[in-house]
Amino acid sequence: MEDMELLPSNSKKPNIFYGWWIVLSAGIVQWYSSAVFWRGFPPFFDAILSTFGWSSAATGAALSIQRSESGLISPFVGTVIKKFGPKRVMAFGILLTGGSFIWMSRMQSLWEFYCAITILTLGMSFGTFIIFVAVVGNWFNKNRGKAISILMSGAGLGGITVPLIVLGIDEFGWRSMLFAVGIGFWVLGFPTSLVLRGDPENYGQYPDGIKPELDSNDDIVDAREKGVSVSHALKTGNFWKLALATGLSQAVFTSNLFHLTSFKEFGLTTTIAATIIGLSWWGDIAGRITVGFITDKFDRKILLTISFTLLTLGISGVAIMGMDGTIDFLPRNLGIVMFILFFGLGFGSSVPLRLTLAADYFGRKNYGSMIGILNTVGAVFGTLSPLLVGLTKDITGEYIYAYYILSVGMVLAIPLVLSLKKNINS
Numbered sequence: 001m002e003d004m005e006l007l008p009s010n011s012k013k014p015n016i017f018y019g020w021w022i023v024l025s026a027g028i029v030q031w032y033s034s035a036v037f038w039r040g041f042p043p044f045f046d047a048i049l050s051t052f053g054w055s056s057a058a059t060g061a062a063l064s065i066q067r068s069e070s071g072l073i074s075p076f077v078g079t080v081i082k083k084f085g086p087k088r089v090m091a092f093g094i095l096l097t098g099g100s101f102i103w104m105s106r107m108q109s110l111w112e113f114y115c116a117i118t119i120l121t122l123g124m125s126f127g128t129f130i131i132f133v134a135v136v137g138n139w140f141n142k143n144r145g146k147a148i149s150i151l152m153s154g155a156g157l158g159g160i161t162v163p164l165i166v167l168g169i170d171e172f173g174w175r176s177m178l179f180a181v182g183i184g185f186w187v188l189g190f191p192t193s194l195v196l197r198g199d200p201e202n203y204g205q206y207p208d209g210i211k212p213e214l215d216s217n218d219d220i221v222d223a224r225e226k227g228v229s230v231s232h233a234l235k236t237g238n239f240w241k242l243a244l245a246t247g248l249s250q251a252v253f254t255s256n257l258f259h260l261t262s263f264k265e266f267g268l269t270t271t272i273a274a275t276i277i278g279l280s281w282w283g284d285i286a287g288r289i290t291v292g293f294i295t296d297k298f299d300r301k302i303l304l305t306i307s308f309t310l311l312t313l314g315i316s317g318v319a320i321m322g323m324d325g326t327i328d329f330l331p332r333n334l335g336i337v338m339f340i341l342f343f344g345l346g347f348g349s350s351v352p353l354r355l356t357l358a359a360d361y362f363g364r365k366n367y368g369s370m371i372g373i374l375n376t377v378g379a380v381f382g383t384l385s386p387l388l389v390g391l392t393k394d395i396t397g398e399y400i401y402a403y404y405i406l407s408v409g410m411v412l413a414i415p416l417v418l419s420l421k422k423n424i425n426s
Helices: 018-038 041-052 056-084 086-106 110-127 130-139 144-159 162-172 174-195 230-234 237-265 270-294 300-322 332-362 367-396 400-418
Strands: none
Touching: 018 041, 018 110, 018 130, 018 144, 018 174, 041 162, 041 174, 041 237, 056 086, 056 110, 056 130, 056 367, 086 110, 086 130, 086 174, 110 130, 130 144, 130 332, 130 367, 144 270, 144 332, 162 174, 162 270, 230 367, 237 270, 237 300, 237 332, 237 367, 237 400, 270 300, 270 332, 300 332, 300 400, 332 367, 367 400
């Protein structure tokens, strides 16, 4: 457990609430991890395929392992944070993450790729995303939706750097770029781990910087005890509906590992394909920022339904791109426009909404563990998605059929969200 300590205070004028410093510093690392992996890895993936000539299924399986291993680790991240504190946990994760990229930059065989991806998964699980969401979720209540939206906006910013990754690989080679990425994780990650703090109550503060109400005995209500147990949450229909719906959206998102390669198959040049992908992530940023302003004012269930509808249109646009010349009234340009306008906007706006809905429905008491379990379900779908796309390509010779399946999956996610019952944690 972390030692109790008081954060610096200024009696002359109010400080900026410390939780916002956590959001800012964590958001920078979220941006970087998105820029070089979650959004920026497809160009590396494409270059690695070209260098070694491995099949799409073989390399897709390695990335599927990454998703499945992440799912196995995620439920335990919340417990590990409580035991060792977020500083130590993140530092450990960042150490492994940087090292795995450096190893990947020197690999010569498929087994090394698999091993590097395995270590990367362990590092990412403990050094990014879940730990940030868990910590930020504990430091905010009233402004939780806004704080998580700002945090996740960092990840959205990573999307617009995809063309820069492509240029860097062309100029310096994928090995040099991966080596630099690993060093970059250490440079940004270790200082950020020093900023993280556990429960604000351990540091003489309260969520949002607002002292909570008193109970009937004039004692302060401990917000850390508000919420349901993990076992109870797993028995509710709300959990499984939310988990399945967000899992389907995760499957659609992880197909982005093949977007660059797919778009090239559809007849686009590498530069144009990378530019289209980069443009779509401007919508991702817009979605996350917009949600930050409205998420605490409107019904989040309805907002998530709208987000998933947009994502459905976006992934359908990819399928339409592959139909060019097959159906006259569905030209490639329509698919490109749909992808640019709706894919990033739909997914980006959905991320802070689903993370905030988890707190709405299940409370703060086990928030880190609940996010981890939801991520596990998402990892199952994220595991199947690259494998689906890779196998479909190897079997049929085309990527388009996988995008048909993913489009139908997103259609099914919408009624799941609409069927969520009224907030049980209010």
